Amino acid sequence: xxxxxxxxxxxxxxxxxxxxxxxxxxxxxxxxxxxxxxxxxxxxxxxxxxxxxxxxxxxxxxxxxxxxxxxxxxxxxxxxxxxxxxxxxxxxxxxxxxxxxxxxxxxxxxxxxxxxxxxxxxxxxxxxxxxxxxxxxxxxxxxxxxxxxxxxxxxxxxxxxxxxxxxxxxxxxxxxxxxxxxxxxxxxxxxxxxxxxxxxxxxxxxxxxxxxxxxxxxxxxxxxxxxxxxxxxxxxxxxxxxxxxxxxxxxxxxxxxxxxxxxxxxxxxxxxxxxxxxxxxxxxxxxxxxxxxxxxxxxxxxxxxxxx
Amino acid sequence: xxxxxxxxxxxxxxxxxxxxxxxxxxxxxxxxxxxxxxxxxxxxxxxxxxxxxxxxxxxxxxxxxxxxxxxxxxxxxxxxxxxxxxxxxxxxxxxxxxxxxxxxxxxxxxxxxxxxxxxxxxxxxxxxxxxxxxxxxxxxxxxxxxxxxxxxxxxxxxxxxxxxxxxxxxxxxxxxxxxxxxxxxxxxxxxxxxxxxxxxxxxxxxxxxxxxxxxxxxxxxxxxxxxxxxxxxxxxxxxxxxxxxxxxxxxxxxxxxxxxxxxxxxxxxxxxxxxxxxxxxxxxxxxxxxxxxx
Numbered sequence: 001x002x003x004x005x006x007x008x009x010x011x012x013x014x015x016x017x018x019x020x021x022x023x024x025x026x027x028x029x030x031x032x033x034x035x036x037x038x039x040x041x042x043x044x045x046x047x048x049x050x051x052x053x054x055x056x057x058x059x060x061x062x063x064x065x066x067x068x069x070x071x072x073x074x075x076x077x078x079x080x081x082x083x084x085x086x087x088x089x090x091x092x093x094x095x096x097x098x099x100x101x102x103x104x105x106x107x108x109x110x111x112x113x114x115x116x117x118x119x120x121x122x123x124x125x126x127x128x129x130x131x132x133x134x135x136x137x138x139x140x141x142x143x144x145x146x147x148x149x150x151x152x153x154x155x156x157x158x159x160x161x162x163x164x165x166x167x168x169x170x171x172x173x174x175x176x177x178x179x180x181x182x183x184x185x186x187x188x189x190x191x192x193x194x195x196x197x198x199x200x201x202x203x204x205x206x207x208x209x210x211x212x213x214x215x216x217x218x219x220x221x222x223x224x225x226x227x228x229x230x231x232x233x234x235x236x237x238x239x240x241x242x243x244x245x246x247x248x249x250x251x252x253x254x255x256x257x258x259x260x261x262x263x264x265x266x267x268x269x270x271x272x273x274x275x276x277x278x279x280x281x282x283x284x285x286x287x288x289x290x291x292x293x294x295x296x297x298x299x300x301x302x303x304x305x306x307x308x
Numbered sequence: 309x310x311x312x313x314x315x316x317x318x319x320x321x322x323x324x325x326x327x328x329x330x331x332x333x334x335x336x337x338x339x340x341x342x343x344x345x346x347x348x349x350x351x352x353x354x355x356x357x358x359x360x361x362x363x364x365x366x367x368x369x370x371x372x373x374x375x376x377x378x379x380x381x382x383x384x385x386x387x388x389x390x391x392x393x394x395x396x397x398x399x400x401x402x403x404x405x406x407x408x409x410x411x412x413x414x415x416x417x418x419x420x421x422x423x424x425x426x427x428x429x430x431x432x433x434x435x436x437x438x439x440x441x442x443x444x445x446x447x448x449x450x451x452x453x454x455x456x457x458x459x460x461x462x463x464x465x466x467x468x469x470x471x472x473x474x475x476x477x478x479x480x481x482x483x484x485x486x487x488x489x490x491x492x493x494x495x496x497x498x499x500x501x502x503x504x505x506x507x508x509x510x511x512x513x514x515x516x517x518x519x520x521x522x523x524x525x526x527x528x529x530x531x532x533x534x535x536x537x538x539x540x541x542x543x544x545x546x547x548x549x550x551x552x553x554x555x556x557x558x559x560x561x562x563x564x565x566x567x568x569x570x571x572x573x574x575x576x577x578x579x580x581x582x583x584x585x586x587x588x589x590x591x592x593x594x595x596x597x598x599x600x601x602x
Contacts, residue, residue: 016481023483024398030390031399031408034457037450038411041418041426048429108325116322125326128333134504134581135336136511138554139574143339145558146567172332179329203315233419235514236555260421260514265559267425267518272433284425288418295417 049285052278058082069246071276082279086248091258095231098170110182132176141237144169158253161243174227185219218305229294235260259283344575362565368524372547380448392460416454423451424515439546444520451515459501463494500592507584513551521546
């Protein structure tokens with residue numbers, strides 16, 4: 001009779017085994033929660049973003065090519081004026097310009113930090129860039145408002161608000177990020193690459209240009225795309241200096257807007273579920289898709305770089 | 309042009325670029341501190357903001373920033389720790405894990421305004437939490453989760469496998485090994501990671517303007533019952549944080565001293581983040597010394 005009991009005792013999972021199962025379950029649920037959150041964000045923003053096209057029958061092509069943004073007014077064709085081209089253009093322009101401006105400075109600084117003067121790099125440049133990566137974007141926006149906008153106004157005329165100011169603010173904002181990521185890429189180039197090149201009689205610059213930069217290209221590209229993704233998604237710093245006029249930019253100093261700036265200013269002034277609100281969610285969807293695209297590009301670069 | 313001349317030119321150019329960048333970055337920091345620090349006073353740090361007249365402070369905003377930070381960390385940290393433990397200790401190298409890692413990457417690259425709008429849609433509107441500290445804390449959790457998970461995972465994976473083998477060889481279960489050996493060994497770098505991500509959360513504004521709201525109702529600092537509406541601890545009240553405050557008064561502020569207040573607030577934000585940075589390094593090093601024999 002005791003045999004049965006003993007058998008049960010022996011085959012029962014131990015306390016540690018139960019704990020193990022519970023622990024594994026808890027930690028997996030935490031991970032699952034993150035996945036659910038990501039899926040929920042993508043699902044909800046997509047659903048809301050498509051509402052303007054499915055419920056309010058905004059024409060998709062008009063949305064992407066229309067130049068007039070005034071969703072509360074009906075245009076000549078009886079459709080609401082919901083052309084997002086000005087904002088899309090604005091977002092792309094500030095992103096591309098700021099990346100073009102930041103790239104040479106970031107690469108130059110990173111090379112200086114890692115190759116030319118590692119001591120000063122580690123002592124001054126690295127802590128400064130690391131600190132500046134953490135500066136909140138509103139602070140960049142505020143300085144843009146105080147310094148960049150008046151400077152642009154005196155130098156180039158106009159109100160000072162516009163693509164140029166947005167570009168300059170984003171340039172300074174992404175510079176630390178791109179610099180420190182580029183420095184990481186350079187740091188991961190093996191030391192013997194440098195030694196081999198110098199032993200062949202190459203000068204320092206030839207080594208940097210022909211060997212190190214080539215070897216670090218995937219990492220540097222990742223850094224640049226990462227910076228672009230940050231520029232594209234930045235909301236408040238840009239919104240403060242871009243001028244917030246939903247017009248096609250006619251020059252670099254004409255007030256314009258980006259996807260994010262229209263979202264931040266518009267979302268509070270529209271009623272949930274209305275057409276004016278739904279088209280804003282469509283802008284958010286464009287933003288989301290672009291961020292997914294940047295993500296994909298980074299992954300592709302990573303894969304290509306890894307194959308070598 | 310021979311190789312030596314071009315080498316000299318190139319190196320000189322690199323010196324120039326590095327100098328320009330250092331000048332830009334230092335003048336940025338200098339500008340913030342030079343304009344902001346003179347504004348900071350005890351009155352400025354503790355007085356409530358004034359909407360139409362000069363002389364207001366940032367007391368409530370500053371309190372809100374810290375409260376929101378602590379609340380979101382309380383939600384975020386256990387989830388990130390659990391997820392990191394699973395990823396580093398249990399997950400097998402297969403497509404499910406790859407997919408999960410991918411999802412975390414995506415979350416970390418989402419623009420914070422999108423995260424904020426999602427929080428607005430789901431928590432503020434659908435769940436009816438309204439503009440509240442709770443909604444803001446959840447939005448910040450989404451914003452912070454991927455980075456914190458990755459930092460904790462890095463800290464865990466830096467612990468040598470010999471420790472795991474030792475634990476298992478002593479007959480501990482995997483979970484016991486993780487909780488009793490691996491996590492304690494990783495505490496210094498986990499804490500460093502937590503403080504650094506706290507700095508990021510502290511300055512975040514775009515995810516908060518439509519979740520924690522843009523208003524800072526008066527608080528009664530004598531009332532610490534979290535269920536009272538004017539209590540500072542009430543998680544259901546709207547709470548404008550310091551970063552949101554800077555944005556708000558610059559885009560639609562009508563107070564005459566908006567510029568001075570934003571300068572002061574920017575300096576407070578930057579100093580707070582500097583402190584977070586130093587604290588992270590200092591505490592990390594201290595704990596490492598105390599917890600290891602080296």
